[in-house]
Amino acid sequence: MGIPPFSRRVLGILGLGVVLPATLLAGLGIYLTLRVSDVVRSQSARYDRYMAQQITEGFEVELLSDLRHALAPAENAAREGRGRDAILAALASDAGDFGEARFIPLDKLDNYDLLLVEHQPIVFAPGPRPGEWFTGLLIHDPDGQVSGVGGWMLDPATFLQARLRPLFEEHLPQNERMYGGIESTRGLVVRLTGPDGRRIVLGGEAGYEPTAYTGRLTGPLAGFSVRVAATQNAPVVWAQRFVILLIVFIVLMGAVLAGATFFGLRYTVRQLELAQQKASFVSNVSHELKTPISLIHLAVETLLMRRFSSQQDAERFLNTINHEAMRLNRIVDHILEFARLEAGKQTFRFEAVDLLPVVRDAVESFRLRLESEGFRLDVEMPADLPLVRADAAALSQCVLNLLDNALKYSRTRREVRVTCAARTDEAGEPRAVVISVQDRGIGIPPRDQKRIFEKFVRIETGLVHDVKGTGLGLSLVDQIMRAHGGHIEVDSAVGEGSTFTLVLPAIRSVAAGARSEPQENAAAS
Ligand code: ADP
Numbered sequence: 001m002g003i004p005p006f007s008r009r010v011l012g013i014l015g016l017g018v019v020l021p022a023t024l025l026a027g028l029g030i031y032l033t034l035r036v037s038d039v040v041r042s043q044s045a046r047y048d049r050y051m052a053q054q055i056t057e058g059f060e061v062e063l064l065s066d067l068r069h070a071l072a073p074a075e076n077a078a079r080e081g082r083g084r085d086a087i088l089a090a091l092a093s094d095a096g097d098f099g100e101a102r103f104i105p106l107d108k109l110d111n112y113d114l115l116l117v118e119h120q121p122i123v124f125a126p127g128p129r130p131g132e133w134f135t136g137l138l139i140h141d142p143d144g145q146v147s148g149v150g151g152w153m154l155d156p157a158t159f160l161q162a163r164l165r166p167l168f169e170e171h172l173p174q175n176e177r178m179y180g181g182i183e184s185t186r187g188l189v190v191r192l193t194g195p196d197g198r199r200i201v202l203g204g205e206a207g208y209e210p211t212a213y214t215g216r217l218t219g220p221l222a223g224f225s226v227r228v229a230a231t232q233n234a235p236v237v238w239a240q241r242f243v244i245l246l247i248v249f250i251v252l253m254g255a256v257l258a259g260a261t262f263f264g265l266r267y268t269v270r271q272l273e274l275a276q277q278k279a280s281f282v283s284n285v286s287h288e289l290k291t292p293i294s295l296i297h298l299a300v301e302t303l304l305m306r307r308f309s310s311q312q313d314a315e316r317f318l319n320t321i322n323h324e325a326m327r328l329n330r331i332v333d334h335i336l337e338f339a340r341l342e343a344g345k346q347t348f349r350f351e352a353v354d355l356l357p358v359v360r361d362a363v364e365s366f367r368l369r370l371e372s373e374g375f376r377l378d379v380e381m382p383a384d385l386p387l388v389r390a391d392a393a394a395l396s397q398c399v400l401n402l403l404d405n406a407l408k409y410s411r412t413r414r415e416v417r418v419t420c421a422a423r424t425d426e427a428g429e430p431r432a433v434v435i436s437v438q439d440r441g442i443g444i445p446p447r448d449q450k451r452i453f454e455k456f457v458r459i460e461t462g463l464v465h466d467v468k469g470t471g472l473g474l475s476l477v478d479q480i481m482r483a484h485g486g487h488i489e490v491d492s493a494v495g496e497g498s499t500f501t502l503v504l505p506a507i508r509s510v511a512a513g514a515r516s517e518p519q520e521n522a523a524a525s
Contacts, residue, residue, distance in 0.1 A: 015265060022257050026250050033250075037243040041211055044236035049213040051188060052228040054171040055164070056215035062163055063221070064117040067137050067151070070096045074103070074150045078139045087139065091150050097159065098152030102134060105148040112149070115219030123149045124220040131155065131195070133220035156221050157194055164192050168202055187234030195223030208237050277456035281471060284458070288331050288468045292324035299324075331470070337397075338455070338472045341479045348391035348483055352507055355420060355433055356385055358392045362399040363418050370407060375414040386422050386430035386506035394480045395502075401473040402437035402500045408467045410441035413497070422506065430506040432486070440497040449490050453478040477502070 074090040084103060091101035114121040124135045136151015168190050189207035192200045207229025214227040230236050299317040308314045340346040363379055370377050399418075406416045417438040425431045444452060448459045455475040474488075477500075481488050485505050492498035 015261065018261050019258070022254065022261075026254050029250050030247055033243050033246050037239055040236050040239040044208075044230050044234065045211040045213065048188070048211050048228045048230065049215075051168075051171060051190070052213045052215035052226050055167050055190065055226045055228070056217055058167040058171065059160060059163060059217060059221060059226075060115070060117045060122075060219065062167070063135070063159070064120060064122060066096060066098075067122065067135065070094050070098065070152070071137050071139070071150055075137075075139055078147055078150075079142055081142045087148075087150060091152070095152055097162070098135075098154055099132070100153045101150075102136070102152070103139070103148055103150045104136075106146055109149060113219070122219060123151065124154075127153045129153075131157070135220045154220055156224060157198075160192060160194075160217075160221065160224055161200055164190070164200060165202060187231040189229050189231050191227045191229075193225050193227065203231060206232055208232060208234060210240075211236055274456070277471070280458070280460075281456040284468065284470050285331070285335065288470060289328065291468065292328045292331075295324045296321050296328075334470065334472055334476070338476055341476065342455075346483075348394055348480075350389050350391055350484075352387045353390045353392050353395070354385065354387055355390070355395065355435065355504075356381055358396050359399055359418065359420055359435055362396045363403070366400060366403045370403070370416060373407060373414065375407065375410070375416050378415070378417040380417070380419045382421060385420060385433050388433050388484075388504040389507055390484050390504060395484075395504075398477045398480055398502055399435060399437065401477050402502075405473060405500070406437055406439035406441065406498075408469065409498070410439050413440035415440045423503070429508060433504050433506050434501050435504075436499050436501040438497065438499040443494040443496050443498055444490065444492040445494055449492060452490070453488070474500075 071091070073094055074087045077086045077090045084105070088101060088103045091103060095101055109123075112123050112125045114123055116122075120137070122135060122137065124133050126132075127134050133154045133156065134151055135154040136149045138146045139148055139150045141147040188203055190202040191207070207227075208231065209229065212227055212229035214225050216222075217224040217226070299320045302308060303314060303317050308317065337346065360379070360381065363377070367377055403416065403418075410416075417436075419434075419436045419438070421434055421436075422430045423432040423434055444459060451457050452459060453474050456471040457475075458469055458471040478488055481502060481504070486503050489501040489503060490498060491501070
């Protein structure tokens with residue numbers, strides 16, 4: 001029994017109506033979040049680059065201004081036309097942070113490099129000690145012509161170290177925020193690295209790599225670099241964490257929504273199936289009731305109108321009435337029992353039962369029906385069986401239901417075999433008692449072998465369509481077996497036949513008294 005096509009359409013629309021918009025919204029959410037995070041990251045990278053460039057250029061400007069300041073007396077001496085010694089003395093008099101002073105006349109100038117800062121050349125050349133540079137400016141004679149270069153030995157590491165912090169603080173904007181207010185200017189790590197790998201760090205060790213920028217120094221300061229990065233507490237880092245959190249949240253929400261939709265749809269499908277099963281149950285039951293009623297009606301009418309020729313004829317009609325009334329009774333009993341089980345009101349009288357006579361009686365009561373329909377009935381029972389804790393009447397009902405199905409769902413090969421046996425564990429102790437009812441009928445497709453135990457389910461193909469039934473029989477058997485702590489198994493092949501097996505736990509050590517003390521138990525529904 002499937003889902004009606006209309007309901008399928010409704011389910012499809014429901015699924016698409018929820019899942020599609022939810023997926024689109026989640027996608028849009030993730031896209032926008034990534035875009036915002038991109039903007040924050042690029043703003044932060046821009047700011048880091050700005051700071052690194054400011055500090056790098058700041059060092060060169062500082063160097064130029066220091067040189068100019070220190071060189072002023074020497075430049076004055078040169079412009080006044082004083083000699084080389086006077087210039088050198090002036091250089092030595094105000095060396096500031098610089099080392100040994102030198103004056104190199106223009107004709108001796110050889111193998112020097114220039115660094116242009118603010119359009120003014122700084123002259124530099126390697127000093128006698130490694131890492132040390134001669135650094136200076138051009139000096140002019142009274143005619144304004146370049147007469148040589150005045151300068152000092154410079155240790156770049158000392159020079160840069162001393163100026164890093166003041167430069168950094170000088171370039172921090174007074175305002176806490178800049179560039180559209182996205183990146184805080186205070187959360188920065190500045191790192192000065194020398195050619196030997198030595199580092200000076202301002203503002204904490206670990207910076208946020210993805211937006212870091214490294215500016216390289218040139219001229220006499222070559223080999224040093226300044227790297228600026230956001231601190232781990234900077235807004236950009238929080239923005240990235242927020243993005244990850246948001247994406248995880250969206251994915252989780254998606255999973256929850258998908259799960260809810262899936263289970264909701266499954267539940268709806270189940271309800272629709274059940275509604276349809278109930279509808280066909282009503283029509284099946286009406287059919288089942290109608291047949292005996294019509295037959296009884298016909299027989300009664302015949303008798304009333306005395307349309308029979310002999311006393312034997314009359315008895316035949318009375319027999320029909322009796323037979324059909326019993327059938328009606330059986331159907332109504334079935335339905336009532338099912339209703340009681342469903343409501344959890346069915347009570348069982350459990351006692352230690354020997355199943356052999358129970359099964360034998362049930363089979364014998366059915367033998368006549370089977371044989372009158374041309375069935376061969378084989379019964380295989382051992383001499384004795386372990387006892388089980390059971391309600392004998394309910395078990396007899398189970399066996400009768402299985403026999404009834406074997407009869408209903410057999411075509412030309414009319415053979416029914418009933419077997420009782422004990423199942424033992426490895427130690428040879430009886431574990432369970434099994435009762436099998438085997439037929440050579442139409443069989444059940446593997447995909448339906450679980451469903452047939454659900455209430456109202458009928459596999460309405462071929463023969464089943466022509467045979468009347470309520471779809472309650474196996475569901476009843478299944479519920480009764482569960483209430484007994486047992487279960488029902490099915491082994492079937494289409495066209496070959498089916499074997500239904502009732503499995504009941506055996507009572508292990510049976511005390512003599514156990515047989516005689518019945519107990520009442522409510523059925524598990
Ligand atoms: P009903 O027989 O009233 O339809 P049941 O619950 O007894 O209800 O059985 C459910 C369905 O299982 C049947 O409609 C039939 O399709 C299938 N079935 C049950 N027993 C057999 C059997 N012995 N052989 C083939 N199919 C069976």
